[in-house]
Amino acid sequence: MTEFIPPARPLIGEEERAAVDRVLRSGMLAQGPEVKAFEEEFSAHFGLGRSCVAVNSGTSGLHLGLLSSGVGPGDEVIVPSFTFAATANSVALTGATPVFADINADDFCLSPAAVEAAITERTVGIMPVHLYGHPADMRSLGALAERHELQIFEDAAQAHGASLGGTPVGSFGSFGVFSLYPTKNMTSGEGGMVSVATPEIERKLRLYRNQGMEQQYKNEVVGFNNRMTDIHAAIGRVQLTKVDAWTRQRQENAAFLSANLEGVTPPPVAPGAVHVYHQYTIRVPQDRDGLAKALRDEYSIGSGMFYPVPNHQLAPFAVDVDLPETTRAAAECLSLPVHPSLSRDDLERIVTAVNTLAKAGA
Numbered sequence: 001m002t003e004f005i006p007p008a009r010p011l012i013g014e015e016e017r018a019a020v021d022r023v024l025r026s027g028m029l030a031q032g033p034e035v036k037a038f039e040e041e042f043s044a045h046f047g048l049g050r051s052c053v054a055v056n057s058g059t060s061g062l063h064l065g066l067l068s069s070g071v072g073p074g075d076e077v078i079v080p081s082f083t084f085a086a087t088a089n090s091v092a093l094t095g096a097t098p099v100f101a102d103i104n105a106d107d108f109c110l111s112p113a114a115v116e117a118a119i120t121e122r123t124v125g126i127m128p129v130h131l132y133g134h135p136a137d138m139r140s141l142g143a144l145a146e147r148h149e150l151q152i153f154e155d156a157a158q159a160h161g162a163s164l165g166g167t168p169v170g171s172f173g174s175f176g177v178f179s180l181y182p183t184k185n186m187t188s189g190e191g192g193m194v195s196v197a198t199p200e201i202e203r204k205l206r207l208y209r210n211q212g213m214e215q216q217y218k219n220e221v222v223g224f225n226n227r228m229t230d231i232h233a234a235i236g237r238v239q240l241t242k243v244d245a246w247t248r249q250r251q252e253n254a255a256f257l258s259a260n261l262e263g264v265t266p267p268p269v270a271p272g273a274v275h276v277y278h279q280y281t282i283r284v285p286q287d288r289d290g291l292a293k294a295l296r297d298e299y300s301i302g303s304g305m306f307y308p309v310p311n312h313q314l315a316p317f318a319v320d321v322d323l324p325e326t327t328r329a330a331a332e333c334l335s336l337p338v339h340p341s342l343s344r345d346d347l348e349r350i351v352t353a354v355n356t357l358a359k360a361g362a
């Protein structure tokens with residue numbers, strides 16, 4: 001029996017277990033010194049050059065980041081439709097309207113031309129997603145934002161360590177959010193890290209995170225409890241010491257797949273971009289679902305579809321816009337395993353399976 005190759009696998013070791021135990025023994029479980037240390041270490045590790053604020057998920061990071069940047073009812077924020085629902089959800093939760101724009105045919109990220117066409121007098125910001133770990137076109141989007149006096153909000157949930165022209169993602173916008181969900185490139189169990197451009201946004205984020213208080217019983221705004229616990233932060237701090245090696249392994253795995261897969265277009269990397277391969281996504285123009293099923297049933301290989309239903313077609317949003325590249329990507333995208341625990345045998349099995357099935361299907 002061939003062992004199943006999962007599409008993702010969180011890596012938790014003795015060091016993470018020991019760190020959790022240390023916190024449990026301390027008796028101080030909620031947000032405390034571990035969270036503070038994690039915020040500082042995260043910013044330094046990824047060279048963000050700005051403050052970071054830890055929260056309990058990537059989604060709440062996006063939500064609080066938007067609130068702290070002044071986004072609210074009546075505003076529009078331009079988002080891709082080809083992304084995880086958290087992107088549009090976070091905008092809608094502020095009372096603002098997510099406006100869906102199409103993606104580039106090559107890198108699956110927001111198309112600057114499509115964004116420009118979607119700008120109205122209500123637009124206050126653009127939320128690019130560094131999808132699959134590839135940086136969005138921040139040069140063009142940044143220039144566009146400047147020309148129209150818009151803010152940039154980065155959804156870097158999948159892109160820890162990705163960069164463009166030497167600048168790390170998460171340091172281009174008013175804020176940038178990294179998710180720490182178990183299947184992301186590093187985890188804290190659940191969690192999110194928000195990198196912030198200004199002390200004002202940072203202060204508001206810290207207020208919203210904790211009931212609107214900086215000092216107890218001196219509430220300044222209506223706030224949430226979106227704090228990270230010290231238990232989660234302790235896991236994240238250990239993962240920070242491992243994530244670079246995992247990223248290198250992801251990049252090596254991607255290089256192997258790209259060199260050996262036949263008849264499929266490898267995921268492109270823009271000039272000056274560092275891709276951290278949260279996903280390794282190919283296009284399967286004919287019968288993608290059949291290929292995914294055959295990989296699983298005949299070769300015991302898991303794969304993923306991120307995302308088969310574009311956000312503009314989800315029930316809570318359901319808007320009638322024509323996004324041809326989004327529609328095409330949703331029908332064709334297939335993510336092959338690329339995670340750091342793949343062995344050389346696993347990689348060869350994936351290559352053989354995809355090449356054989358692609359040939360049989362042609």
Ligand SMILES: *Cc1c(COP(=O)(O)O)cnc(C)c1O
Pocket residue numbers: 057058059060083084086087129155157158179180181191192
């Ligand atoms: C995972 C993810 C999020 C949300 O992060 P959570 O930590 O799961 O809340 C947001 N955007 C994208 C693109 C994601 O992949």
